[in-house]
Amino acid sequence: MASNTLSFQALVRLLRYAKGYRRRILAATTCSIINRLFDIAPEILIGVAIDVVVNREDSFIALLGFTMPQEQILMLAVLTFLIWAGESLFEYFYEILWCNLAQRLQADLRQDTYEHVQRLDISFFESQSSGRLVAIMNDDVNQLERFLNGGANSLIQTGVTVVAVGIVFFVLSPLIALLAFTPIPLIIWGAFFFQRKASPLYSNVREKVGDLSSRLSNNLSGIATIKSFTAEVREAERLKAASEAYVEANHQAIRISSAFIPVIRMAILVGFLATFTVGGMLALEDSLNVGAYGVLVFLTQRLLWPLTGLAEVIDLYERAMASTRRILDLLEVPVMVKDKSGQPLSQPVRGRVSFEGVSFHYESSGMGVDGVSLHVPAGNTLALVGATGSGKSTLIKLLLRFYDPQQGQVCIDGQPIREVSLCSLRQAIGLVSQEVYLFEGSIRDNITYGRPGACETDIAEAARMAEAWDFIQTLPEGLDTLVGERGVRLSGGQRQRLSLARALLTDPPILVLDEATSAVDNETEAAIQRSLQRIGYGRTVIIIAHRLSTIVHADEIIVIDQGRVAEQGTHTELLEAEGRYATQWRVQTGMAKAVDVPLPC
Numbered sequence: 001m002a003s004n005t006l007s008f009q010a011l012v013r014l015l016r017y018a019k020g021y022r023r024r025i026l027a028a029t030t031c032s033i034i035n036r037l038f039d040i041a042p043e044i045l046i047g048v049a050i051d052v053v054v055n056r057e058d059s060f061i062a063l064l065g066f067t068m069p070q071e072q073i074l075m076l077a078v079l080t081f082l083i084w085a086g087e088s089l090f091e092y093f094y095e096i097l098w099c100n101l102a103q104r105l106q107a108d109l110r111q112d113t114y115e116h117v118q119r120l121d122i123s124f125f126e127s128q129s130s131g132r133l134v135a136i137m138n139d140d141v142n143q144l145e146r147f148l149n150g151g152a153n154s155l156i157q158t159g160v161t162v163v164a165v166g167i168v169f170f171v172l173s174p175l176i177a178l179l180a181f182t183p184i185p186l187i188i189w190g191a192f193f194f195q196r197k198a199s200p201l202y203s204n205v206r207e208k209v210g211d212l213s214s215r216l217s218n219n220l221s222g223i224a225t226i227k228s229f230t231a232e233v234r235e236a237e238r239l240k241a242a243s244e245a246y247v248e249a250n251h252q253a254i255r256i257s258s259a260f261i262p263v264i265r266m267a268i269l270v271g272f273l274a275t276f277t278v279g280g281m282l283a284l285e286d287s288l289n290v291g292a293y294g295v296l297v298f299l300t301q302r303l304l305w306p307l308t309g310l311a312e313v314i315d316l317y318e319r320a321m322a323s324t325r326r327i328l329d330l331l332e333v334p335v336m337v338k339d340k341s342g343q344p345l346s347q348p349v350r351g352r353v354s355f356e357g358v359s360f361h362y363e364s365s366g367m368g369v370d371g372v373s374l375h376v377p378a379g380n381t382l383a384l385v386g387a388t389g390s391g392k393s394t395l396i397k398l399l400l401r402f403y404d405p406q407q408g409q410v411c412i413d414g415q416p417i418r419e420v421s422l423c424s425l426r427q428a429i430g431l432v433s434q435e436v437y438l439f440e441g442s443i444r445d446n447i448t449y450g451r452p453g454a455c456e457t458d459i460a461e462a463a464r465m466a467e468a469w470d471f472i473q474t475l476p477e478g479l480d481t482l483v484g485e486r487g488v489r490l491s492g493g494q495r496q497r498l499s500l501a502r503a504l505l506t507d508p509p510i511l512v513l514d515e516a517t518s519a520v521d522n523e524t525e526a527a528i529q530r531s532l533q534r535i536g537y538g539r540t541v542i543i544i545a546h547r548l549s550t551i552v553h554a555d556e557i558i559v560i561d562q563g564r565v566a567e568q569g570t571h572t573e574l575l576e577a578e579g580r581y582a583t584q585w586r587v588q589t590g591m592a593k594a595v596d597v598p599l600p601c
């Protein structure tokens with residue numbers, strides 16, 4: 001599809017999005033138009049003044065009833081004053097209106113995009129780099145803001161100039177009007193040609209910005225790995241390559257935009273010389289009034305020179321439309337996991353969890369779970385064990401509706417979770433996942449994340465149950481200690497305990513612990529185990545663990561193998577069954593015989 005069609009479509013989509021701003025756009029456009037009309041009026045007044053000086057009592061103004069030349073000059077002075085004052089006033093208005101519009105639109109667009117992105121499925125985030133998303137919500141939105149700040153006004157004013165000056169020209173001398181307007185088709189053709197060439201180049205520039213910012217954010221978040229592998233030089237090279245790709249993409253765009261202005265200037269010169277020469281000849285022959293000649297010469301300048309700025313404005317417009325496409329495309333990504341927002345889980349949630357013939361496969365890898373059926377009575381503890389990659393975490397993601405199964409269904413208290421609101425579902429589940437994410441802020445902020453405003457006693461109680469209270473007390477600022485970005489100022493075990501405290505404070509009827517104590521020492525783990533018996537009281541707990549010693553007390557243990565339920569029962573039953581679980585138990589407790597082939601748990 002032609003790129004100018006693409007840009008035009010982006011503009012139409014933007015205007016559709018900006019429906020609520022129509023009045024403001026209209027007001028700003030009106031002020032831009034009035035300002036430009038005032039702006040070209042002084043040139044006409046100069047012509048009228050020449051006419052007064054040359055023709056005196058027979059001047060154009062004399063026809064209006066001001067017969068004395070002095071009177072006429074004074075009248076022109078007053079008019080000039082009014083026009084200049086009006087021009088300044090409307091310049092002030094349009095500046096304010098366009099800038100405010102740019103500010104409001106960019107803030108709302110960013111907010112809407114962010115809120116939409118927040119609603120998108122986890123699978124979307126797995127296929128996108130966060131750096132690219134940041135580039136869209138920051139750089140692309142700013143690019144649009146830049147266009148609205150100045151470009152939109154210039155575009156409108158250039159159009160107004162062509163039309164208004166055109167009308168004056170045709171009234172004064174249709175012949176000269178034709179001559180002066182000859183370069184315009186060439187300029188417009190040039191502008192479209194430029195647009196066609198520039199549009200894909202600017203899309204490429206925007207892509208490169210995305211790549212660059214995704215590399216930057218990836219590297220900064222993986223800085224410890226870079227340092228530990230002494231990969232600084234390699235990473236600096238990779239960043240340089242992304243940076244160079246951006247520079248090259250910009251170079252290609254600049255080569256096109258730089259060629260545009262000189263070509264346009266030559267076209268303008270032709271129009272100007274034609275008006276200047278032919279108009280002069282006509283004035284000498286008395287076929288053209290001297291004042292009208294003056295107006296035409298001045299107005300040719302007025303008409304043609306702003307068109308040189310067209311390249312810059314179109315440049316800005318193209319960049320902004322490339323950005324607009326990316327922002328609106330992101331805003332239109334559909335949400336696959338549909339929310340039944342009006343239907344909460346029946347209260348109180350008892351916590352009976354069941355998977356009924358659930359199958360799910362990730363689109364990108366084809367891996368997942370197959371025909372899993374399991375039932376956890378309310379208040380029971382279920383442990384999921386199995387080799388790494390067997391599908392345990394996938395079952396948890398299905399319970400939280402990060403994905404919907406392709407077959408079967410997951411129910412809580414007998415209600416299919418597809419039929420209830422995501423909010424009530426996720427509020428019923430406390431998740432402590434293997435990848436702990438702490439937010440920049442204090443320990444208190446992080447513990448109370450799921451229950452802002454929780455009282456001190458409850459915070460301390462949750463922290464105690466998670467075996468976090470003792471270490472929090474030893475910190476100089478206690479609960480108000482800042483944890484740094486992603487909790488970098490804490491140890492892995494401390495982070496896990498805070499994440500457990502955070503889940504416990506919300507007092508969820510279903511608690512999911514996905515490798516929640518893998519980073520704590522044995523002593524702390526044992527203490528957490530003791531707390532868990534208390535924590536598990538009156539709620540359903542689902543534990544994923546590799547260390548089997550931590551789940552021996554579970555009411556039921558399910559062994560997952562390649563996405564299927566391979567064994568299930570209590571610890572004692574599974575040991576008696578002499579299957580994979582029993583083998584693994586022996587390996588972990590040091591009782592394995594040489595012939596046992598361990599399950600790589």
Ligand SMILES: Nc1ncnc2c1ncn2[C@@H]1O[C@H](COP(=O)(O)OP(=O)(O)OP(=O)(O)O)[C@@H](O)[C@H]1O
Binds near residue numbers: 363389391394395
């Ligand atoms: N987002 C994803 N996209 C594609 N494949 C995935 C994704 N997440 C997991 N998988 C694949 O699905 C399978 C099951 O992964 P899952 O994370 O459920 O395993 P797990 O049993 O929890 O492993 P671990 O004990 O190592 O955490 C694995 O083969 C994994 O590679």
